[in-house]
Amino acid sequence: xxxxxxxxxxxxxxxxxxxxxxxxxxxxxxxxxxxxxxxxxxxxxxxxxxxxxxxxxxxxxxxxxxxxxxxxxxxxxxx
Amino acid sequence: xxxxxxxxxxxxxxxxxxxxxxxxxxxxxxxxxxxxxxxxxxxxxxxxxxxxxxxxxxxxxxxxxxxxxxxxxxxxxxxxxxxxxxxxxxxxxxxxxxxxxxxxxxxxxxxxxxxxxxxxxxxxxxxxxxxxxxxxxxxxxxxxxxxxxxxxxxxxxxxxxxxxxxxxxxxxxxxxxxxxxxxxxxxxxxxxxxxxxxxxxxxxxxxxxxxxxxxxxxxxxxxxxxxxxxxxxxxxxxxxxxxxx
Numbered sequence: 001x002x003x004x005x006x007x008x009x010x011x012x013x014x015x016x017x018x019x020x021x022x023x024x025x026x027x028x029x030x031x032x033x034x035x036x037x038x039x040x041x042x043x044x045x046x047x048x049x050x051x052x053x054x055x056x057x058x059x060x061x062x063x064x065x066x067x068x069x070x071x072x073x074x075x076x077x078x079x
Numbered sequence: 080x081x082x083x084x085x086x087x088x089x090x091x092x093x094x095x096x097x098x099x100x101x102x103x104x105x106x107x108x109x110x111x112x113x114x115x116x117x118x119x120x121x122x123x124x125x126x127x128x129x130x131x132x133x134x135x136x137x138x139x140x141x142x143x144x145x146x147x148x149x150x151x152x153x154x155x156x157x158x159x160x161x162x163x164x165x166x167x168x169x170x171x172x173x174x175x176x177x178x179x180x181x182x183x184x185x186x187x188x189x190x191x192x193x194x195x196x197x198x199x200x201x202x203x204x205x206x207x208x209x210x211x212x213x214x215x216x217x218x219x220x221x222x223x224x225x226x227x228x229x230x231x232x233x234x235x236x237x238x239x240x241x242x243x244x245x246x247x248x249x250x251x252x253x254x255x256x257x258x259x260x261x262x263x264x265x266x267x268x269x270x271x272x273x274x275x276x277x278x279x280x281x282x283x284x285x286x287x288x289x290x291x292x293x294x295x296x297x298x299x300x301x302x303x304x305x306x307x308x309x310x311x312x313x314x315x316x317x318x319x320x321x322x323x324x
Binding site: 054 | 144148151152155200201208
């Protein structure tokens with residue numbers, strides 16, 4: 001499984017969305033991506049990529065696309 | 080409390096282990112079977128534990144957020160879990176109102192409050208996944224009662240009391256307990272630094288009639304770290320010999 005596929009899988013399983021919805025997904029745009037859902041999402045991403053995210057990055061992680069940028073720029077996850 | 084291995088197999092992280100209460104907690108946890116990541120600032124200050132494989136000295140400053148993150152990554156890689164966090168590192172600077180500098184306010188809050196919040200945030204990542212964990216914050220009787228000349232210190236410890244109660248409520252559904260210990264007059268270097276005359280004056284307000292020992296606090300930490308306290312959370316436990324401030 002590629003890193004992109006892992007990343008997508010986390011979102012799909014966390015928020016019960018279809019892959020077609022992912023690119024436009026932003027924080028609080030769907031009921032499941034609330035603050036609790038956000039912390040669960042971060043936990044799943046940390047598990048998937050074996051990283052530990054900093055608080056500022058968790059706060060900045062405001063969208064599906066933004067998350068890709070944060071992971072690649074700060075956590076050396078190649079997509 | 081007679082079980083000699085109350086923390087068998089548990090992974091603990093304790094800050095401020097070089098002396099006093101922190102050192103007593105470190106020794107007590109090791110004696111009870113825990114593997115302890117012992118945070119100290121001064122390199123070499125835990126050399127006398129070098130023969131104990133369960134003691135993992137970590138030389139760092141708790142206000143250095145990059146080091147804090149690295150430490151939790153280290154624990155994750157080496158142990159894969161964390162069971163107990165003890166936020167003991169702290170600093171005390173007494174000054175009368177009107178003589179408290181901004182620099183001292185920021186330094187004291189950085190160690191006594193901000194670092195505690197950072198540590199809780201990282202530790203809770205483990206605890207949420209495991210659905211278990213115990214956080215023990217060292218507050219102070221001054222944070223509960225207040226004291227003349229200790230506005231700064233007591234306010235930081237009051238913050239520790241408040242954050243303990245909030246974290247306990249937020250983390251309870253994740254099987255995580257959060258409690259604080261509020262020591263009174265404990266016989267440490269920090270206390271002795273106020274001079275014998277002042278120590279004796281303090282002692283007159285301790286109904287038990289003696290200063291507390293670091294081991295007295297460590298025993299309470301042991302209880303809170305162990306499964307004996309599995310239904311105890313959001314509490315501030317005084318270890319003060321019925322001291323009146």
